[in-house]
Amino acid sequence: MSTEHAIVIGSGMGGMAAAIRLRARGYRVSLVEANEQLGGRAATFHSEGFRFDAGPTVVTAPYLFDELFQLVGRDPKDYYEMQPVDPYYRVKFDDGSSFDYVGDEERILSQIEEMSPQDVDGYRRLAAHSEEIFDIGYTQLADVPFDTIGEMMRAAPHMIRLRNYRSVHGAVASYIKDPRLRQVFTFQPLLIGGNPFYCPSIYLLIHWLERKWGVWFPKGGMGALVNAMGRLMEEIGVEIHLNSPVEHIDVVNGKAKSVRLAGGKTMAADIVVSNADPSTVYTKFIDPQHRKKHTDRNVKRKRQSMSLFVAYFGAEGSWKDTAHHTILLGPRYKELLHDIFRKRVLADDFSLYLHRPAWTDTSLDPKGGEGFYVLSPVPNQKSGINWDDTAPEYMDRIMNYLDQGELPGIKAKLKTSFYIDPRHFEGKLQSMDGAAFGVEPVLHQSAYFRYHNRSPDVDGLFFCGANTHPGAGLPGVLCSAKVLDKVLPVPAQKEPIPEARRIIQPSSDMRISA
Numbered sequence: 001m002s003t004e005h006a007i008v009i010g011s012g013m014g015g016m017a018a019a020i021r022l023r024a025r026g027y028r029v030s031l032v033e034a035n036e037q038l039g040g041r042a043a044t045f046h047s048e049g050f051r052f053d054a055g056p057t058v059v060t061a062p063y064l065f066d067e068l069f070q071l072v073g074r075d076p077k078d079y080y081e082m083q084p085v086d087p088y089y090r091v092k093f094d095d096g097s098s099f100d101y102v103g104d105e106e107r108i109l110s111q112i113e114e115m116s117p118q119d120v121d122g123y124r125r126l127a128a129h130s131e132e133i134f135d136i137g138y139t140q141l142a143d144v145p146f147d148t149i150g151e152m153m154r155a156a157p158h159m160i161r162l163r164n165y166r167s168v169h170g171a172v173a174s175y176i177k178d179p180r181l182r183q184v185f186t187f188q189p190l191l192i193g194g195n196p197f198y199c200p201s202i203y204l205l206i207h208w209l210e211r212k213w214g215v216w217f218p219k220g221g222m223g224a225l226v227n228a229m230g231r232l233m234e235e236i237g238v239e240i241h242l243n244s245p246v247e248h249i250d251v252v253n254g255k256a257k258s259v260r261l262a263g264g265k266t267m268a269a270d271i272v273v274s275n276a277d278p279s280t281v282y283t284k285f286i287d288p289q290h291r292k293k294h295t296d297r298n299v300k301r302k303r304q305s306m307s308l309f310v311a312y313f314g315a316e317g318s319w320k321d322t323a324h325h326t327i328l329l330g331p332r333y334k335e336l337l338h339d340i341f342r343k344r345v346l347a348d349d350f351s352l353y354l355h356r357p358a359w360t361d362t363s364l365d366p367k368g369g370e371g372f373y374v375l376s377p378v379p380n381q382k383s384g385i386n387w388d389d390t391a392p393e394y395m396d397r398i399m400n401y402l403d404q405g406e407l408p409g410i411k412a413k414l415k416t417s418f419y420i421d422p423r424h425f426e427g428k429l430q431s432m433d434g435a436a437f438g439v440e441p442v443l444h445q446s447a448y449f450r451y452h453n454r455s456p457d458v459d460g461l462f463f464c465g466a467n468t469h470p471g472a473g474l475p476g477v478l479c480s481a482k483v484l485d486k487v488l489p490v491p492a493q494k495e496p497i498p499e500a501r502r503i504i505q506p507s508s509d510m511r512i513s514a
Contacts, residue, residue: 003028003495004270007259009246012040013056014465014477015275016229017068019238021481022273024071026494029238030267032259034245035428038230040275041436044223048416049366050314051221052373056474057355058085058191058325059216060209064478065225072236072497079228081219083360088215090323091184092406094331099184100323103211116178126175126185126204127211133162133201134208138475143482146469147452164202165443168194169334171201183333190377192472193305193437195341197334200443209475217324221357221364236497249281251290255459270491273484275465278451279304279432279439291457303445304435305472306340307380307422311395314371315413322406324359328352337377341440344379346390352376352398354406369415372407374398380422381434387421395419438467446471453480454487462488 004027008019011033022029037043041055059065062082069076087100099111105127112120163171169186176182186196188206218225233240241261248260249272256272274281279302282294330336330349339347353375357364365371376398379385395417403411422434431438439445451468455461464480466472 003493004491005030005268006271006273007032007267007269008273008275009259009281010034010040010275010465011038011240012275012465012477013042013226013229013474014480015040015273016226016233017064017478017481018273018275018464018484019233020068020072020229020236021485022488023233023236023238023495023497025485025488026491027271028495030241031233031238032241032244032246032261032267034243034430036243038240038242039223039226041429042222042226044221044226045312045418047312047418048314050369050371050416051223051364052312052314052371053222053355053357053364054310054420056222057217057357057373058088059218059222059225059474060206061213061475061478062216063213064475064482065229068229068478069232072232074232074235079232080225082216083219085215085217085324085360087323087325088210089325089327091187091327091329093180093183093329095180097180099180101184103214105211112181116176116181119176119178119181122175122177123181123185126172127208129162129171129175130204130208130211133164134205134212136162137164137202137205138209138470141447142470142475142479143486145453145483145487146448146450147454147456147487149448162202164200166201168196168199168201168203170197171204172196179333183329187327189441192441192476193435193466194441195306195337197337198341198440198442200441200446202446203441206473215325217357217360219361219363221361237495246276246285249285249458249461251286251458254290256461269460271460271462271488273462273464273488275463277429277431277438277465278463278467280430281463282457283432286458293456299432302432303440303442304380304382304431304433305437305440306377307425307434308436309376309378309391309394309398309419309421310373311398311417311419312371312373313399313410313417314365314369314415315410316369316415317410317413318358318370319356319407319410322354322356322359324356326354326356326406328354328406340377340379344383346378346383346385346394350376350398350401352401354402374402378422380436381426385422387423391419391421394421437472438465441471453483 006022006027008031043054045052066076087102089101092098189199245262250258258268330351358370425431426434468480
């Protein structure tokens with residue numbers, strides 16, 4: 001009796017977590033990644049001595065990473081070090097005022113008292129409501145599969161009682177009156193691709209999740225955490241194939257039987273777990289006759305999240321007054337989000353997320369310099385924007401704004417700068433419509449209505465990652481891998497975990513060694 005073989009498609013955080021969990025269950029595991037390095041959206045860029053985290057920079061619920069190492073008998077402290085970030089975010093308003101979003105309630109209340117005394121009691125009630133939503137939406141449901149109506153119906157009474165049919169902004173506005181504070185406590189859904197004016201209020205759990213476990217940053221950046229997971233996979237025997245894009249999933253008698261790679265190589269599988277965008281997998285990798293639910297028409301009807309324009313730049317000098325995570329809000333809030341999500345037009349104004357890791361960790365930067373990235377939410381590719389023409393001008397607008405404001409004089413000190421736009425998400429990351437976070441987290445695309453972790457069309461095909469339950473963001477994608485533990489079959493014969501195994505097609509950017 002041979003050990004059952006699992007193929008994992010995609011090495012984002014969800015895919016790597018799934019590969020580790022599959023090995024812990026005893027599967028023989030192969031991970032195939034289209035690009036030249038591990039990490040997916042959490043890849044690393046290098047330029048002129050600077051290291052840039054390409055995507056996620058906020059770690060909440062760090063215990064989810066610890067779990068992966070502990071599952072296979074490793075001590076996480078031997079692989080990575082988490083550093084607390086304080087403040088979690090510094091929110092700067094267009095009128096010149098600011099708010100430090102932190103975990104300590106007394107620090108929050110003292111700032112609210114100074115900004116809007118009438119909202120002190122309202123925040124207390126908002127926090128209590130967020131904790132109650134967290135206790136249901138995260139503690140009880142985050143790692144539970146939602147692939148039947150029955151599972152959805154069991155959760156429905158809790159969601160109705162907590163009024164999760166309201167939007168995040170609607171829920172916050174019922175407690176908080178000051179428009180600036182409403183922005184402070186509603187921008188979080190944007191970090192998972194949601195518009196707070198449409199995103200259901202179950203996502204208020206993010207606030208309590210951050211209050212409970214804090215906001216952290218790995219020493220050496222997110223790339224160091226990716227490398228730690230790569231090193232772990234190497235040690236426990238996950239066979240990693242880089243530069244290996246998938247072209248087709250072969251289905252025989254309704255079951256996934258093999259994965260075909262570019263170049264013609266075919267890998268037989270007992271199960272296939274995809275961390276790739278299900279919209280892409282269903283429409284491009286699986287023949288239509290095997291898809292009764294996820295037809296091309298049904299997939300195209302799904303509403304995808306917004307996209308992102310992200311500028312990366314390194315400069316000589318230091319901007320010590322800029323916090324690690326700085327939110328720079330423009331003059332409009334609801335109207336700007338409506339332009340991005342609904343009208344799909346590129347507005348003249350913008351709100352930005354600025355990442356300056358040197359606030360917490362200087363190891364990513366060369367001596368005498370600091371690296372940054374600045375992120376602007378923009379419409380996805382359904383907008384029809386010609387980014388060939390638009391991107392350079394948009395980059396200039398953002399850099400001029402920073403040079404004249406948050407980062408004075410930085411343009412004259414630049415050593416390197418480059419950007420990505422929706423074309424990156426659509427092309428390199430194969431995300432439908434160039435969406436940065438997969439399907440948009442609106443009520444009719446949440447829980448049971450998101451892509452299921454177990455395919456309803458193809459036996460032996462499973463999904464993890466931002467498009468599946470519970471959703472985007474690092475806690476979401478790591479929990480999606482935990483859901484697999486409840487829907488995957490147990491292998492009949494388990495393969496023991498070896499000390500190490502060779503990495504196939506190693507990349508110079510991967511840097512798996514400690």
